[in-house]
Amino acid sequence: MxxxxxxxxxxxxxxxxxxxxxxxxxxxxxxxxxxxxxxxxxxxxxxxxxxxxxxxxxxxxxxxxxxxxxxxxxxxxxxxxxxxxxxxxxxxxxxxxxxxxxxxxxxxxxxxxxxxxxxxxxxxxxxxxxxxxxxxxxxxxxxxxxxxxxxxxxxxxxxxxxxxxxxxxxxxxxxxxxxxxxxxxxxxxxxxxxxxxxxxxxxxxxxxxxxxxxxxxxxxxxxxxxxxxxxxxxxxxxxxxxxxxxxxxxxxxxxxxxxxxxxxxxxxxxxxxxxxxxxxxxxxxxxxxxxxxxxxxxxxxxxxxxxxxxxxxxxxxxxxxxxxxxxxxTDDMLIIRGVNVFPSQIEEVLMQVKEVEPHYLIVVDRVNYLDTIELWVEVSEDVFAEKINDLEMFEKTIESKLYAVTGINIDVKLKEPKTIKRSEGKAKRVVDKRKGETI
Amino acid sequence: MPVKQLTVFLENKAGRLAEVAKILKDKNINLQGFSTTEARDYGILRLVVSDTELARQSLKEAGFTTHIADAICVKVEDKPGELFKVLDVLAKEGINIDYIYVIAGTRLVLSVQDIQKAEEILKKNNVLLC
CATH class of the missing domain: 3.40.50.12780 (ANL, N-terminal domain)
Known part of the structure; x- marks a missing residue:
């Protein structure tokens, strides 16, 4: 054989x-x-x-x-x-x-x-x-x-x-x-x-x-x-x-x-x-x-x-x-204000932006009857710059790329390292608070 | 000689700055001065300390993202007009300051694009570098 x-x-x-x-x-x-x-x-x-x-x-x-x-x-x-x-x-x-x-x-x-x-x-x-x-x-x-x-x-x-x-x-x-x-x-x-x-x-x-x-x-x-x-x-x-x-x-x-x-x-x-x-x-x-x-x-x-x-x-x-x-x-698909968004699209954008490790979490909620979507991204040493402008630029770059790909505004939030839970099995990339999920 | 400045990424959450201060205290590191800059959800803390490497290692172990950068440090006297004297020298040479803060009462820490060039200009104009 x-x-x-x-x-x-x-x-x-x-x-x-x-x-x-x-x-x-x-x-x-x-x-x-x-x-x-x-x-x-x-x-x-x-x-x-x-x-x-x-x-x-x-x-x-x-x-x-x-x-x-x-x-x-x-x-x-x-x-x-x-x-x-x-x-x-x-x-x-x-x-x-x-x-x-x-x-x-x-x-x-x-x-x-x-x-x-x-x-x-x-x-x-x-x-x-x-x-x-x-x-x-x-x-x-x-x-x-x-x-x-x-x-x-x-x-x-x-x-x-x-x-x-x-x-x-x-x-x-x-x-x-x-x-x-x-x-x-x-x-x-x-x-x-x-x-x-x-x-x-x-x-x-x-x-x-x-x-x-x-x-x-x-x-x-x-x-x-x-x-x-x-x-x-x-x-x-x-x-x-x-x-x-x-x-x-x-x-x-x-x-x-x-x-x-x-x-x-x-x-x-x-x-x-x-x-x-x-x-x-x-x-x-x-x-x-x-x-x-x-x-x-x-x-x-x-x-x-x-x-x-x-x-x-x-x-x-x-x-x-x-x-x-x-x-x-089909059941991972998020519907945000009527628009279909796949977590894989968001991940792809994130990985295109230089040096970002894929430690991220998508947080979906509904505030005053309106869907909100945030992308939490950990700031690693590779990304961290000495000036606040560079960090703001980094945030904006991700946001504008996300908009180009998904057609909706996704609010990027920079987080300290290891604030997002790590998985040892299947990764949990989305928390949908509309369904009662918690972080 | 530029000073080593330690930069720390902080989320805007109650107690984070206190956490940094506690780590420095526990390691017996003296804080000579600091400044903060904030964006919407996060901020940057800049520190000048007695032992930069130890401070960085300790903060890293506690899960903070850090960065070490050079900055200019100049000595001034505690009297009117001292800040103007330094700024005027740099302004006349067209040097833009990214940020500036005071440490230990009579010292200014400042950052510019070309540190070496700025230091030479300051020296030539009788500004005392630390």
Whole structure:
């Protein structure tokens, strides 16, 4: 298997016609599985007049019903499982901060497919069996930790299951154990860089050379920041627990879009309002159908993540369609005085302004029936100037760039260092006081 | 010789200046003089202290953003016309002052674009540099 640039050359470079046939075959099995074993889907198919035994054209997927996060919550905890608990070997779950958590299950075969997908992703990012992988994703109910762990072992690499948090120890391990690969959220990677700087760690001299970062959307500017501070290649890996966890898609070394594992997931882009499938290249909401999962198959799951697809064959030779780095979520979108604003737009502006570290917080409120939006930015030593004029200029530059990009006035507030809470998992970038959130 | 001036970024919050003063007291650092400049939500504190490096390190450890810059320091006497004497020399040479403040009663701290040039001019005009 090893030796070349592919983990599984045949399926990674499969031609499109063969891939469609493989997908159709697997989708038919999935439809029968959910129809026979999941009450929710049986009811939906019957209502929609869908006969899973006669399904014979992959394009007809557009006639199938969607599945949403609300459906998962309504069927809490095990209502959408297609296998009895007896054949389920693992459960993962979301944190459930805004309602019932979503719960997912895996059979032995599901786990093994997942591990293989992660191994494929690591391999395409240039990771090999002689690498030392520091896995700083949280271990536990969150799919990141164990998902990467099993894939890294499958690849045959050395895994350090350090999990998230205790950043000084992370850095000590990175130095002493000579970790070559880091896996964590992109915001935590930057936090490690910051703590390392305080401890006078010279990242250029470390063995670390690649990072696979995911579990939250991040921009190209943030990639440059991580790469220049940690002296590594920063690769985006995407996934969500509902579909499998990390490994739904991942960048190759060319970092020009994330290859969707199309042999296991059917991907569509839809218009989030009309719910119609959009042609390749259009921007919209990502929708996935699992093709091989046994325990927790999902039909047309609406991710709420915004992206677009690129069907061109990649420089790396892989034929699997590439999705653009997710630029935000339909539910992250802030509506400020009627204007749609994505936190990712604000981050991009901030990273364009020279030398700003991305320690920022977007604070939204409503004062006298009017929406207000503030951007808190920490003043680091790199930014601090001796004269008040320079600081005011810095503030105004960000404000005018923000206005150019978003079309609304965003009030920039300069803050002392470390006044904004750091995250060791998913970064919290927005506090929306209109929803009762507090800083 | 220019003096070392320590600059600190402060948010406009009650107790922040007191916090700086406490750190200097705890480290037994003598404060020779200071000035503040404020914008809407934040301000800049400029300090001349007995041990600039120690003060900077201590403030940094406490989470303050700091900066060290050179500034001119001149000695004046405690009598009418002394400020004018210094300002007049600089004005005649077309040197703009960015900011100026008094430390220890009879010393002026001031900042200009070209410190060396300004110091030479002051010396030539019999202004006593500290």
């Amino acid at each position: 090893n030796g070349g640039i592919y983990w599984e050359q045949e399926v990674e470079t499969i031609n499109k016609d063969k891939l469609r046939l493989l997908q159709l075959e697997r989708l038919k099995n999935t439809l029968i599985n959910v129809y026979e074993n999941v009450e929710f889907y049986k009811k939906k198919f019957d209502e929609g007049g869908i006969n899973p035994y006669k399904f014979n054209n992959i394009d007809e997927i557009q006639k199938l019903p969607f599945t949403t996060k609300e459906d998962l919550r309504d069927n809490y905890p095990f209502g959408l499982f297609a296998k009895p608990l007896d054949s389920i070997v693992r459960i993962h779950s979301s944190s459930g901060t805004t309602g019932n958590p979503t719960v997912v299950g895996y059979t032995q075969k599901d786990i093994s497919i997942w591990a293989n997908l992660i191994a494929r992703d690591l391999y395409s990012a240039g990771v090999r069996s002689n690498d030392v992988i520091q896995n700083s994703y949280g271990y536990g109910l969150f799919t990141g930790g164990l998902g990467i762990h099993y894939g890294a072992e499958k690849l045959g690499a050395t895994v350090i299951p350090v999990s998230g948090g205790v950043t000084e120890r992370q850095i000590k391990i990175m130095v002493d154990f000579k970790s070559t690969v880091l896996c964590c959220t992109p915001s935590y990677a930057l936090y490690i860089a910051e703590v390392g700087k305080d401890l006078n760690v010279d990242f250029e001299k470390l063995a670390l050379r690649v990072g696979l970062f995911g579990a939250e959307p991040w921009t190209e500017e943030m990639r440059r920041e991580i790469e220049s501070r940690l002296f590594i290649d920063a690769i985006d890996i995407y996934g969500l627990s509902e579909i499998i966890g990390p490994g739904v898609s991942c960048e190759c070394i060319y970092k020009s879009g994330l290859h969707v594992a199309e042999d296991h997931f059917y991907v569509e882009i839809i218009d989030p309002i009309t719910k119609k499938q959009l042609p390749t290249g259009s921007q919209g909401e990502l929708v996935f159908t699992s093709l091989t999962k046994e325990a927790f198959p999902l039909i047309r799951y609406r991710t709420r993540d915004l992206s677009s697809l690129n069907a061109d064959v990649c420089k790396c030779g892989r034929t699997h369609v590439r999705m653009r780095k997710p630029m935000g979520r």
